[in-house]
Amino acid sequence: MSGVTGTDDTARRDGLARADAVLLGFVRALRAAGVEASTERVYAFLRAVDVLRPELRGDVYWAGRATLCGGHDDLERYERVFAAYFGTAGEPSRRPAVAAPPPRLRLVLRDAPPGARAPADDERPGPPTATLASSVEVLRHRDVAGLDAAERAQLNRLLAAFALHGQTRRSARRRPARRGDVDPRRTVRELLRRGGEPARLLRHARVERPRRVVLLVDVSGSMAPYADALLRFSHAAVRGGRTEVFTIGTRLTRVTRELSHRDPDLAMAALAAAVPDWRGGTRLGELLREFLNRWGQRGMARGAVVVLLSDGWERGDPELLGAQMRRLHGLAHRVIWANPRKARPGYAPVAAGMAAALPYVDAFVAGHSLAALERLAAVVRGADAAVAVSPTEITGLEGADRA
Amino acid sequence: MDDPEQVRARLEETGYLVDEGLAIACFLALRLHRPLFCEGDAGVGKTALATALAEALGAPLIRLQCHEGIDASQALYDWDFPRQLLHLRAAEAAGVKDAERLESELYDRRFLIARPLLRALQTQPAVLLVDEIDRADDEFEAFLLELLSEYSVTIPELGTLRAEAPPVVVLTSNRTREVHDALKRRCLYHWFDHPSFARELAIVRSRLPRVSARLAEQVTALVQALRAADLVKPPGVAETIDWAQALDTLGANEVDAELAVATLGSVLKYREDTDRARGLDLAAVLAARGA
Numbered sequence: 001m002s003g004v005t006g007t008d009d010t011a012r013r014d015g016l017a018r019a020d021a022v023l024l025g026f027v028r029a030l031r032a033a034g035v036e037a038s039t040e041r042v043y044a045f046l047r048a049v050d051v052l053r054p055e056l057r058g059d060v061y062w063a064g065r066a067t068l069c070g071g072h073d074d075l076e077r078y079e080r081v082f083a084a085y086f087g088t089a090g091e092p093s094r095r096p097a098v099a100a101p102p103p104r105l106r107l108v109l110r111d112a113p114p115g116a117r118a119p120a121d122d123e124r125p126g127p128p129t130a131t132l133a134s135s136v137e138v139l140r141h142r143d144v145a146g147l148d149a150a151e152r153a154q155l156n157r158l159l160a161a162f163a164l165h166g167q168t169r170r171s172a173r174r175r176p177a178r179r180g181d182v183d184p185r186r187t188v189r190e191l192l193r194r195g196g197e198p199a200r201l202l203r204h205a206r207v208e209r210p211r212r213v214v215l216l217v218d219v220s221g222s223m224a225p226y227a228d229a230l231l232r233f234s235h236a237a238v239r240g241g242r243t244e245v246f247t248i249g250t251r252l253t254r255v256t257r258e259l260s261h262r263d264p265d266l267a268m269a270a271l272a273a274a275v276p277d278w279r280g281g282t283r284l285g286e287l288l289r290e291f292l293n294r295w296g297q298r299g300m301a302r303g304a305v306v307v308l309l310s311d312g313w314e315r316g317d318p319e320l321l322g323a324q325m326r327r328l329h330g331l332a333h334r335v336i337w338a339n340p341r342k343a344r345p346g347y348a349p350v351a352a353g354m355a356a357a358l359p360y361v362d363a364f365v366a367g368h369s370l371a372a373l374e375r376l377a378a379v380v381r382g383a384d385a386a387v388a389v390s391p392t393e394i395t396g397l398e399g400a401d402r403a
Numbered sequence: 404m405d406d407p408e409q410v411r412a413r414l415e416e417t418g419y420l421v422d423e424g425l426a427i428a429c430f431l432a433l434r435l436h437r438p439l440f441c442e443g444d445a446g447v448g449k450t451a452l453a454t455a456l457a458e459a460l461g462a463p464l465i466r467l468q469c470h471e472g473i474d475a476s477q478a479l480y481d482w483d484f485p486r487q488l489l490h491l492r493a494a495e496a497a498g499v500k501d502a503e504r505l506e507s508e509l510y511d512r513r514f515l516i517a518r519p520l521l522r523a524l525q526t527q528p529a530v531l532l533v534d535e536i537d538r539a540d541d542e543f544e545a546f547l548l549e550l551l552s553e554y555s556v557t558i559p560e561l562g563t564l565r566a567e568a569p570p571v572v573v574l575t576s577n578r579t580r581e582v583h584d585a586l587k588r589r590c591l592y593h594w595f596d597h598p599s600f601a602r603e604l605a606i607v608r609s610r611l612p613r614v615s616a617r618l619a620e621q622v623t624a625l626v627q628a629l630r631a632a633d634l635v636k637p638p639g640v641a642e643t644i645d646w647a648q649a650l651d652t653l654g655a656n657e658v659d660a661e662l663a664v665a666t667l668g669s670v671l672k673y674r675e676d677t678d679r680a681r682g683l684d685l686a687a688v689l690a691a692r693g694a
Contacts, residue, residue: 038588044437048591051430051434051435052406052427052431053406058423058427059427062424062428063431065424065593066592066593067431069594070584071581071587071592072442072594171471171540172471172472173540184484185476188484188487188488192488195491256581293635297635298578299578327635
């Protein structure tokens with residue numbers, strides 16, 4: 001902070017204004033790095049520095065940390081930007097080198113990559129009545145991996161209108177209702193209002209709430225043809241509220257905030273900037289463990305409907321994945337696995353990861369087309385799992401349904 | 404208290420050790436009258452901070468434990484309906500005819516039951532602890548937001564009650580749910596990490612002065628080793644203190660691997676974690692601390 005108070009004592013006000021400018025420059029750099037420091041927070045930051053000793057590096061650091069950061073996720077970025085902006089402790093401070101965010105890998109979607117498609121020549125091109133059905137109807141059943149640019153654009157529009165609601169549960173909160181238990185508080189209040197004259201009984205009933213939905217979207221290389229569509233699906237789900245989205249690949253990234261932009265394309269751009277591991281490998285077990293340790297066990301997965309959107313290709317130890325799935329199954333209300341590859345004819349869950357996970361999955365569905373995603377939404381809403389899991393898959397997978 | 408250093412000294416007098424960051428956060432909370440939002444794993448001293456602050460300030464600690472469905476009548480105020488009815492009956496029996504006066508009497512302050520939030524506004528000075536805010540639901544958060552920004556409450560029958568001096572507010576969250584940004588924005592944020600070995604040892608020593616120095620050191624080393632292992636629920640400082648106390652109760656002045664395994668139940672609460680801890684070479688950890 002030598003740049004702040006290093007000014008000579010000609011005019012204190014002048015110096016203060018300059019000090020504020022340096023702090024505001026720091027805030028700008030922080031925002032560029034993705035910390036959403038609102039004006040209100042910045043005001044608090046300046047006030048905080050004002051009552052502390054702005055010439056002390058530590059004071060400025062902690063003041064900013066307390067006022068500008070909104071959560072644990074921000075801390076790491078804050079650390080990084082602070083070090084870049086004010087120099088690391090000990091070394092002479094570098095003046096406003098407004099740190100440009102490091103270049104990030106972007107999600108670039110090739111349209112219908114013929115090479116990327118698995119050799120599935122016998123893939124169904126669509127229902128046989130395609131000539132009669134509307135283009136939307138055809139599109140509903142097409143595998144997302146095989147769409148061209150125009151079809152994809154149409155699909156995106158359809159996905160944007162999606163709604164994903166969790167199964168309902170009874171909440172602890174009560175609302176005035178026509179029928180239900182007598183609400184003593186309101187009844188007595190009414191009674192007092194009439195001077196103690198017995199009045200009619202007022203009632204209240206418990207409220208039904210949708211359960212939280214947690215989506216874990218696999219963005220590894222093997223899922224590349226589906227990632228875009230699945231994330232747009234997630235975007236629509238987040239817009240509906242009470243949904244959390246994470247991407248899994250080689251790292252676990254919480255993207256709920258990025259996806260909360262209203263515009264799907266803006267949201268996807270924000271997401272592409274936030275997720276560092278597009279098209280890498282998959283370490284499902286390890287990342288699921290991270291999810292459970294950091295979020296799930298604390299409560300995010302408790303009583304929630306957890307959906308894994310993945311093909312189950314596990315690079316790591318399948319045993320670990322199995323153990324973590326057991327943990328998840330114990331916490332969540334329902335665990336749903338959507339696997340786009342499931343729709344391929346002759347698919348069997350032989351991928352080691354998939355096989356290890358299946359005993360702890362309540363519903364195993366496809367997720368390759370719009371129709372399949374609609375089906376998924378219905379299962380999340382509480383549609384019968386038995387319909388979703390066909391008998392052939394249940395055989396040999398004892399314990400697939402809840403005891 | 405004029406600077407963070409003083410805040411730290413006062414808190415340490417109460418037996419609660421703070422680092423620079425937390426001292427600054429507390430100082431800012433006191434000076435800027437902003438709530439302090441504490442996040443971190445269970446058992447790292449979030450709630451204890453409020454207790455220590457209350458003791459350091461010589462103010463009563465008013466605690467509100469949040470849970471799902473908590474509402475204004477549990478958190479803010481309620482009317483004492485039975486007493487109101489009794490009053491009405493008594494007035495009737497005495498043959499009071501002045502209906503208007505009777506009505507105004509019914510909503511008198513003496514029939515008002517102050518719940519924690521209202522109590523905090525009426526008490527000066529006070530430390531208000533809103534514990535585990537993440538367990539409450541969105542409706543309650545919105546309600547709290549209003550209260551914390553104005554430090555005043557409007558009761559329809561009585562009018563607006565304002566705190567003469569705003570209470571010191573500490574909110575804690577275990578992050579079971581993301582608290583809404585609108586609420587966080589009004590607060591100072593502090594993340595509680597697990598302490599380093601030296602700090603944790605100091606905490607144990609200050610909390611349990613009766614425990615032998617050697618035992619405290621060994622227990623702290625063991626807990627630090629357990630935390631480094633990949634556990635479902637890594638133990639917090641509260642567990643370290645529990646463990647040291649348990650061993651002290653058993654009359655131990657030092658601990659060996661065998662005794663440590665036998666008393667694991669006071670630190671680890673999951674069977675998977677206990678199994679994993681048994682697999683660790685606890686004797687080596689103890690040996691590294693200079694047998």
